[in-house]
Amino acid sequence: MELTVDQAREIAWLRRRHRGAQLVAHERDADVIVEVRRGGHAIEVRRFAGDGSVQGEQPLALAA
Numbered sequence: 001m002e003l004t005v006d007q008a009r010e011i012a013w014l015r016r017r018h019r020g021a022q023l024v025a026h027e028r029d030a031d032v033i034v035e036v037r038r039g040g041h042a043i044e045v046r047r048f049a050g051d052g053s054v055q056g057e058q059p060l061a062l063a064a
Contacts, residue, residue: 001027001030001031001032001048001050003032003048004052006054007048007052007054010046010048010054011023011034011048014034014036014044014046017044018038018043018044020038021036021037021038021043022036022038023035023036024037030049030050031047031050032047032048033045033046033047033048034046034047044057045057
C-alpha cells in the first residue's frame with residue numbers, strides 16, 4: 001500500500017510529536033497500523049486506510 005500525501009504528513013507529525021520514540025508499522029490487507037512506542041509501551045496508534053483516510057485511537061467501552 002502506498003501512503004497518500006496527507007497520510008505521510010500524519011506520520012511526519014507523529015515523529016515530531018514523539019521525538020525519540022519508535023514507530024512500528026503493521027501492514028494489513030487494505031491498511032497500515034502505526035504504533036508509536038516508548039519504553040516498550042504503545043503510546044499512540046493510528047490506522048492509515050487504503051482509501052486515504054486516517055483514524056486515530058478509539059476509546060474502549062467498559063465491560064458490563
